[in-house]
Amino acid sequence: MKAKLKEELLKAKQGKYAVPAFNFDNLEMMKGIIEAAEAEKSPVILMVTESAAKYMGLDYVFAFSLTAAIKATVPVVLHWDHGFDISLIKRAIDAGFSSVMLDSSLKPFAENVKETQEIVAYARQKGVEVESEIGHVGGKEDDRNSSSKGYTDVQEAVEFDKQTQIDALAVAIGTSHGLFSGEIKLQFELLAELEKNIKTPLVLHGSSQVPLEDLQKAIDLGITKINIGTDLKMACAEGIKAWFKENPNGFDARKYGRNGVDFVKAEAIKKIRAFRSNNKA
Ligand code: 13P
Numbered sequence: 001m002k003a004k005l006k007e008e009l010l011k012a013k014q015g016k017y018a019v020p021a022f023n024f025d026n027l028e029m030m031k032g033i034i035e036a037a038e039a040e041k042s043p044v045i046l047m048v049t050e051s052a053a054k055y056m057g058l059d060y061v062f063a064f065s066l067t068a069a070i071k072a073t074v075p076v077v078l079h080w081d082h083g084f085d086i087s088l089i090k091r092a093i094d095a096g097f098s099s100v101m102l103d104s105s106l107k108p109f110a111e112n113v114k115e116t117q118e119i120v121a122y123a124r125q126k127g128v129e130v131e132s133e134i135g136h137v138g139g140k141e142d143d144r145n146s147s148s149k150g151y152t153d154v155q156e157a158v159e160f161d162k163q164t165q166i167d168a169l170a171v172a173i174g175t176s177h178g179l180f181s182g183e184i185k186l187q188f189e190l191l192a193e194l195e196k197n198i199k200t201p202l203v204l205h206g207s208s209q210v211p212l213e214d215l216q217k218a219i220d221l222g223i224t225k226i227n228i229g230t231d232l233k234m235a236c237a238e239g240i241k242a243w244f245k246e247n248p249n250g251f252d253a254r255k256y257g258r259n260g261v262d263f264v265k266a267e268a269i270k271k272i273r274a275f276r277s278n279n280k281a
Pocket of ligand 1: 023081082176177178179204205206207208227228229230231
């Protein structure tokens with residue numbers, strides 16, 4: 001069933017778990033995510049980025065992801081992730097997405113506030129919720145590369161939250177999108193300060209390859225939405241590669257595709273259990 005973002009995140013906060021937010025780039029990944037959530041009785045956030053939507057075709061992805069959200073036996077928040085293009089964000093709102101993320105985090109504070117307010121005003125009229133980011137989680141974001149602008153500043157985040165009235169706030173506490181090189185060191189004290197000062201549910205981006213114990217500590221300190229993209233892309237590729245290793249002359253898309261689904265499903269189940277969202281649907 002299609003679900004509301006903030007309601008699911010507030011339940012997670014109360015229940016001391018996080019709702020897994022998974023990106024998908026093709027039908028196999030989407031099926032693996034939904035099957036994992038259903039098998040584990042977990043709420044889930046199904047996320048589409050701009051470049052994934054362009055790859056799958058905007059109208060196709062709107063149609064099949066909405067169908068998946070409505071048909072699922074568990075709560076599914078259908079979320080437009082890392083929106084840079086305001087006109088595309090508005091199309092996702094019009095198409096019936098549950099929530100959208102505007103990412104103007106590299107822009108100056110006042111501009112980020114202004115653009116977020118514009119999206120919030122548009123989304124509210126249609127009952128759609130909004131996530132925005134303050135500070136900047138760098139790395140390979142969708143199809144863009146950027147370096148980190150640094151950690152989220154607590155006072156700036158409080159002010160941003162007050163001025164924009166968003167439903168979820170993405171913060172930069174040391175993660176980075178995509179494949180990681182070097183050590184991941186999350187700023188737990190900063191997270192605790194943010195949590196103490198901000199009522200809006202907090203979101204962690206760039207969470208692939210972060211040790212699960214660190215993600216669990218972040219959940220204990222108040223993170224309620226954890227974004228995972230790269231780990232599922234890798235699982236899908238591994239599944240398909242493994243199938244071709246066994247069947248070098250194979251060609252049936254339903255068979256190698258199914259192996260991709262199974263690997264994505266197994267990886268998503270690992271995350272769901274680590275985030276303690278199993279049996280919370
Ligand atoms: P990863 O690809 O690093 O998991 O990041 C995903 C993400 O944050 C999407 O918004």
